[in-house]
Amino acid sequence: MNREDFPMLNQDIVYFDNGATTLKPKVVIEKMMEYYQEYTSNIHRGDYDAAIKTNEAYDGVRKIVAHFVNCKPEEVIFTSGTTMSINTVVFSYMRKHLHKGDEVILSKAEHASNVLPWLKLSEELGVVIKYAPLDSNMELKVESIEKTITEKTKVISIAHVSNVIGDVRDIKAIGKLCSEKGIIFNVDGAQSVPHMKVDFKDSNIDFLSFSAHKMCGPTGVGVLVAKEELMDEMTPLCFGGGMNQTFEVDGSYELKTGPSKFEAGTPPIAEVIGMGEAIKYLEKIGMENIHKNEVELKKFLVSELEKIPNIILYNTNSNSGILAFNIDGVFAQDSSVYLNSYNIYVRAGNHCAKILKDEMKIKNTVRVSLYLYNNKEDVLKLIEVLKRSADIFKVVI
Amino acid sequence: MDSNLRREIILDNYQNPTNRGLVNDDSYLKVNTNSESCIDNLDFMMKIEDNKVKDICFDGEACAISTSASSILIRSLIGKSVDEVRNILENYKKMINEEDYDKDLLGELNVYDTLQPNRKNCALLPSVAIDKMLGSVRDGRKN
Numbered sequence A: 001m002n003r004e005d006f007p008m009l010n011q012d013i014v015y016f017d018n019g020a021t022t023l024k025p026k027v028v029i030e031k032m033m034e035y036y037q038e039y040t041s042n043i044h045r046g047d048y049d050a051a052i053k054t055n056e057a058y059d060g061v062r063k064i065v066a067h068f069v070n071c072k073p074e075e076v077i078f079t080s081g082t083t084m085s086i087n088t089v090v091f092s093y094m095r096k097h098l099h100k101g102d103e104v105i106l107s108k109a110e111h112a113s114n115v116l117p118w119l120k121l122s123e124e125l126g127v128v129i130k131y132a133p134l135d136s137n138m139e140l141k142v143e144s145i146e147k148t149i150t151e152k153t154k155v156i157s158i159a160h161v162s163n164v165i166g167d168v169r170d171i172k173a174i175g176k177l178c179s180e181k182g183i184i185f186n187v188d189g190a191q192s193v194p195h196m197k198v199d200f201k202d203s204n205i206d207f208l209s210f211s212a213h214k215m216c217g218p219t220g221v222g223v224l225v226a227k228e229e230l231m232d233e234m235t236p237l238c239f240g241g242g243m244n245q246t247f248e249v250d251g252s253y254e255l256k257t258g259p260s261k262f263e264a265g266t267p268p269i270a271e272v273i274g275m276g277e278a279i280k281y282l283e284k285i286g287m288e289n290i291h292k293n294e295v296e297l298k299k300f301l302v303s304e305l306e307k308i309p310n311i312i313l314y315n316t317n318s319n320s321g322i323l324a325f326n327i328d329g330v331f332a333q334d335s336s337v338y339l340n341s342y343n344i345y346v347r348a349g350n351h352c353a354k355i356l357k358d359e360m361k362i363k364n365t366v367r368v369s370l371y372l373y374n375n376k377e378d379v380l381k382l383i384e385v386l387k388r389s390a391d392i393f394k395v396v397i
Numbered sequence B: 001m002d003s004n005l006r007r008e009i010i011l012d013n014y015q016n017p018t019n020r021g022l023v024n025d026d027s028y029l030k031v032n033t034n035s036e037s038c039i040d041n042l043d044f045m046m047k048i049e050d051n052k053v054k055d056i057c058f059d060g061e062a063c064a065i066s067t068s069a070s071s072i073l074i075r076s077l078i079g080k081s082v083d084e085v086r087n088i089l090e091n092y093k094k095m096i097n098e099e100d101y102d103k104d105l106l107g108e109l110n111v112y113d114t115l116q117p118n119r120k121n122c123a124l125l126p127s128v129a130i131d132k133m134l135g136s137v138r139d140g141r142k143n
């Protein structure tokens, strides 16, 4: 869909690394350029026309995000991306509210950014991390989470869609469990919000994180949606301009309330505005259409790959646009170097989910991750090159 | 070098590497190289006696370039004095980084004289590992 909107596609490439980052449509690039060329100014401070326009554009994006994921605009904190969002949850909120012996449930298929902050907190506070077991397809099911819950469970922190297996976790059911049992529900939406409709309120989510660059938006910006009553109890990680009401020589100070409390200093203004445009762009196409297109294309990809004897597939069933595979007997990185020589861009590695290797018995895979602009021709090009992979070492060496 | 011959040497060393497999011997130095820039992950072990490299072995998961380079480098270094090893490593790094180097000294290692930029770290991986172990000899540490 909409291939003509993406200047990068004017080059003869097949872009299959959307889990890492996505291409940007012209409207997003132009929207950011417009800020730089027509109304550059800082937020929150000026009385002149450009500054007023900047303020409106910047704060307006909170409404756009709120509509997109069904939350209140006052619940939308702009961050530098998912990593910063999750760190804010852990160190602004959890550090204050968890105690020695409290349990946090994760899975072994989480991205580094949803593991390491918890490991650090566990080191600091003696919080216990429990990994809800994955099933034989490496997927995380509600039942597994339910079995891992004890009276000590205070938080469940999981990705909505895993970035290696691509399984879509039933966050609605998990959110219901959490609200029944008084457990905080922290959702890493990095791989879901860009690809399907995510409903913050309806899924009983307490914290939701995602990155603009994985959804047609710019790098350097993302969102933390924090439930209003929890936000009030969060201590900012950064102090400075734009987040305080007053401060005095006697040491007293008062902070702003609401999201700006967490946005000290000059934020990435152009990027926030660009993110708003990206969301509008996605909504125009429709999240249902985007998801449907990806899932159908993945099915096609799997059915074509299954015809090639020396391809090992790992997660054919997951209901998203992510597929991990290997060429039998070939190290994943050699495979991605090979594909690159035909202008096919994929990712090789453990995809930042380093502890998943214990479960998969295989450390590294080639990952194809699809997005709205991928089509059958892209898939057929990959298939054709993989069919010829007997000569892979002629190409990569 | 003829590119078919080059490929044959690299492939042969990838598929049948010299001294793949670690030993259970405390007198060896040991190091892991988990490269940040790529996904190669190799362990190396080296035995030094009377200022000579008696043995080097390695194991792990890595691409064709770093596996084969480990194999060839190991063969080039075993039996050499620590100073000779340092000299070979230095020239090897210079070759990979496209600086002037002593071609005659490197023998079979010359197969890596024209790598694509994104494969340079792969080829350098074993030399970094061996360097690290030599560094620990100099510091008087064992690990």
Ligand SMILES: Cc1ncc(COP(=O)(O)O)c(C=O)c1O
Pocket (backbone or CB within 6 Å): A019, A020, A080, A081, A082, A083, A084, A111, A113, A114, A159, A161, A162, A163, A188, A190, A191, A211, A352
């Ligand atoms: C599931 C998941 N969580 C978190 C992240 C981190 O996102 P960012 O690097 O934009 O902070 C990623 C990105 O790769 C991801 O796939």
